[in-house]
Amino acid sequence: MNKRLFFSSAIFLLGLGAARLALPVAGRALSPAGAKIVQAAQGFLAGLDEKQKAKASFAFDDKERFNWHFIPRDRKGIPLKELGSSQKQKLQDLLAASLSEIGLKTADQVRGLEEILQELEGPNGRFVRDPELYYASLFGTPGPQGRWGWRFEGHHLSLNFTLDGERVLSATPLFFGANPALVQHGPKKGLRVLAGVEDLARELMKSLDEKQRQEVEGKEKPEEWEIQGATSERYAGLLPRGLPAAKLSEDQQKIFERLVKDYIKHLPEEASRAIYQEVKAAGADQIQIAWRGGIDPFEPHSYIIHGRSFIISYANFQNGAAHVHSGFRLLKGEFGL
Secondary structure, three states, X not given: OOHHHHHHHHHXXXXXXXXXXXXXXXXXXXXXXXXXXXXXXXXXXXXXXXXXXXXXXXXXXXXXXXXXXXXXXXXXXXXXXXXXXXXXXXXXXXXXXXXXXXXXXXXXHHHHHHHHHHXXXXXXXXXXXXXXXXXXXXXXXXOOOOEEEEEEEEOOEEEEEEEEOOEEEEOOOEEEEEOOOOOOOOOOOOOOOOHHHHHHHHHHHHHOOHHHHHHHEOOOOHHHXXXXXXXXXXXXXXXXXXXXXXXXXXXXXXXXXXXXXXXXXXXXXXXXXXXXXHHHXXXXXXXXXXXXXXXXXXXXXXXXXXXXXXXXXXXXXXXXXXXXXXXXXXXXXXXXX
């Protein structure tokens, strides 16, 4: 086992990825990404009328800032369906400033799955399925000074950003879901919006030897790990012991790197020395990989990967294991706390 290799590759990637998610370094130079987010948020607000602004705006210390969730439910904020075409474009500009290109595409694809669900469930379905029932909420006043944040959220999507002026403090909680995980009919047949987080984890599991499998697997049912603690202001869910990442072989480390990268690819290129050092200092032995359920496609399964500063939480057990929930959180610094 070459632990030096792990630190120079997987931990570096993970540390850099986590650093891109939170930049809480006092006195740090203002980031280009943060400046773009401020400018886009100001443009979005300026395009709203007074009634729309009142609906979209909250105080920074409003408890609504922590009221995030990925299920279909009533939400506060301004929904897409109440915006005109130019206003929607300004909101799209804000999303583009806050996410990477692939993150923006993934968010659009998640919303697009609502149309497919509407077709599958019909007019008498339990929930309203509408790709325009996604809400923008701003907390505080976007500008070069002062803390503020914003959220874009709806079914299977929760994007949360906290800034201090033009400095990004946090870009998590970050949640993406997909139902159906595999589109089986129509013009989008074959689409798998979150294929990477499923396939790469399965590839890693199938590469493990018997001893590694004994450490990574447990007896709980996959649904017992349904993104636990994922809807709180601070993560308070399970941090199960499993297979330490330091016990992965060189080839397995490469798969692990790709899996982590598939979670952080949705965010822009930003780095934080403080978060990087925190993740690196934890060491490979402190990163745990835990799996529950089957390994083959369409077998219910879930997994949790966590280190001292982050947690990845994934579940796929509904609708014949074709309904994915995936979340990435930091254990410190979210919401600027």
